[in-house]
Amino acid sequence: MACAAARSPAPPAPLADQDRFICIYPAYLNNKKTIAEGRRIPISKAVENPTATEIQDVCSAVGLNVFLEKNKMYSREWNRDVQYRGRVRFQLKQEDGSLCLVQFPSRKSVMLYVAEMIPKLKTRTQKTGGGDQSLQQGEGSKKGKGKKK
Numbered sequence: 818m819a820c821a822a823a824r825s826p827a828p829p830a831p832l833a834d835q836d837r838f839i840c841i842y843p844a845y846l847n848n849k850k851t852i853a854e855g856r857r858i859p860i861s862k863a864v865e866n867p868t869a870t871e872i873q874d875v876c877s878a879v880g881l882n883v884f885l886e887k888n889k890m891y892s893r894e895w896n897r898d899v900q901y902r903g904r905v906r907f908q909l910k911q912e913d914g915s916l917c918l919v920q921f922p923s924r925k926s927v928m929l930y931v932a933e934m935i936p937k938l939k940t941r942t943q944k945t946g947g948g949d950q951s952l953q954q955g956e957g958s959k960k961g962k963g964k965k966k
Contacts, residue, residue, distance in 0.1 A: 835884065838906035839924050842866045842891040846932045855893040858928050864935045868905025871941075875934045876927070880918060882908040 844855035848863035856863060869885055876883040889904040890897070909919050909924065921927045935941065 823909070835906065838882075838884075839909050839927070840904050840906050841891075841924075841928060841931065842894075842904045843869055843872065843901065844891045844894055845928055846872070846935070855891060858925070858932055862929055862932050864932050866900070867932070867935050868900060870904050871935050871938060872905045872931050874938060875931045876905060876907050878934075879930070881927070882917065885891055 842855065843866075844850050845857040846864050846867045847856060848860050848865055850856040850863075869887070871887045873883055883905060884907075885903060885905055887903050890902055891904070894901050907925070907927065909921065911917055916922060921930065
């Protein structure tokens with residue numbers, strides 16, 4: 818009987834404990850995935866191939882307590898490439914159970930916000946802007962060569 822009393826259940830971990838933080842995998846927000854493959858938001862709001870670092874950047878910029886686990890893999894992800902690795906954990910509620918940020922009452926609200934903000938990141942806008950300029954310059958030089966002949 819003394820042994821049974823010694824094995825009382827452990828108290829629940831505090832909400833501020835990092836093990837209790839909420840996880841977001843990039844697959845949750847990826848518009849290339851189906852719901853069966855792990856997408857958790859509507860395809861119209863999803864982003865093309867988000868990375869864990871991009872999710873971390875958006876979450877930390879808005880003021881969430883966040884950290885990145887680079888070597889974690891989503892269980893439904895068949896592709897083992899580095900770009901598909903990682904998960905982001907963030908604190909939704911404080912120890913007393915109150916929300917950290919009032920604008921995010923749930924995990925889904927954070928996912929939708931992150932998916933909305935990722936296309937606006939400098940890394941995303943610079944890539945597309947730089948690509949368009951080089952294409953325009955390439956087309957211009959081809960047209961110029963055609964006119965000279």
